[in-house]
Amino acid sequence: MNDFNPLRDAVPLQEVQRVLVIKLRHHGDVLLSSPVFSALKAAAPHVEIDALVYADTAEMLTLHPAIRRVHVIDRKWKKQGVGHQLKQEWALLDTLRAARYDLVLHLTEHWRGAWLCRLLKPRWSVGCTRVDAGRAWHRSFSHLYKVSGGLPRHTVERNLDALRRIGVRPALADRALQLVPGAEAEARVRQRLTDAEVSGPFIHIHPASRWFFKCWPAERMAALISMLQAQGHQVVLTAAPSRDELAMVGAIQAGLARPVPSLAGQLSLKELAALTGMAQAFVGVDSAPMHIAAAMAVPVVALFGPSGEKQWGPWSARARVVASEHHLCRPCGNDGCGGGKVSDCLENLPVTQVMAALQDVLQT
Incomplete structure (x- = not known):
């Protein structure tokens, strides 16, 4: 038989239609997440994959062949007043809810990703373990991947661990960085x-x-x-x-x-x-x-x-x-x-x- 999988709680990708990947960090960090999109698309060509990043980093992912849409959070919203910020935040939440994501991958320790998983209620959600966080963090996700605490590993591999945790084994060809200038x-x-x-x-x-x-x-x-x-x-x-x-x-x-x-x-x-x-x-x-x-x-x-x-x-x-x-x-x-x-x-x-x-x- 060829269906053996030692990871008992692997996500059945054939049941996934839409995925949101959250990476709220600096420019280089966002670019280093680009293989996650490539590897996931290679494993499940039928899925629609979106990203959520800060507005000033969006160019790192726009035109990526595996990404359908890049959603953004503009850190300038705060400078335009609380009312404007709340309006923009609510509009973003409405847009994300309307997409009805089956799977959310949160690739940082940012609390916003945890709260979004609670609000969006995807069937599956993936976040990293945090020794400094309590139950609210860990209960926000259906799957938790371990952050290396021993020997240093490249950030690309640490990002890909979110996929490995749900049963996706990225091929070497899919681990390259992707950036399309246009x-x-x-x-x-x-x-x-x-x-x-x-x-x-x-x-x-x-x-x-x-x-x-x-x-x-x-x-x-x-x-x-x-x-x-x-x-x-x-x-x-x-x-x-x-x-x-x-x-x-x-x-x-x-x-x-x-x-x-x-x-x-x-x-x-x-x-x-x-x-x-x-x-x-x-x-x-x-x-x-x-x-x-x-x-x-x-x-x-x-x-x-x-x-x-x-x-x-x-x-x-x-x-x-x-x-x-x-x-x-x-x-x-x-x-x-x-x-x-x-x-x-x-x-x-x-x-x-x-x-x-x-x-x-x-x-x-």
Whole structure:
């Protein structure tokens, strides 16, 4: 017989028609949930799968081939007054109720997901175990999956554990990140590259993160770019439109004898993905753009300091993580040494080590 299943309470996917996946976190976290949709669709092609994310992260999932609709919660609702927020929240709840989901997968420890499972009343609901939560949390779900407490596992695998808990075994082919820029974003990026007089192969460098304790010093990034220029490589810089990130790009440009084209602060997430997909390789730090580069299947060089690459490294076979070989205290998870916002393990990371990793991935 071929119907043996050691998981006695596996969800019978043939009885599932509509699924809601909730991922209320930052941009990179949302992108790292994309294999959940692919794997579930591969296991049950007939199901309609929706997502619920924060509005500013929606571009990480829109156009995903396995997703029917992306519902959003806009964190700006609060700024427009309590009345406006309640109106929007109620409208969202009505929309979700109307979908009549059979299965809800909640991929974080956010309480909103637990309460939504209670309000939507799906036949099956999946959430993670929480040692810090009481009965209200655990009784919100029909199935609970364990969060690894021992050896670190990549966030992609931890997300996929929600599927494993209900009897779905994701195939290796379905575990890749999925991000679709779309034809319009690709066309806009091609025009921007033309306007910036970039033609032919180029290396995409995104030097910043919203958390600056994860960043390599601007002078070292400038030294890397100078080495690349000396070898005849074109470089394109990007950054988020925040004042700090734009200032960092300015400091890098100031350290170059020949400034490089910059699209810093000019690109949407879809356009950033399109740009990365056109590049020879990507160089960056632990950040959402690094995860975007992994999703676009380009060679990636990722610089890691206090954060852990086993949990958050680029999810790609075409990636190299560069980290200090001399700071045995990493990864510490701290916001800089002593909480000082500056990480010695990154400050002392040599340019030659990063350059060697880049040359390695360019040859693969």
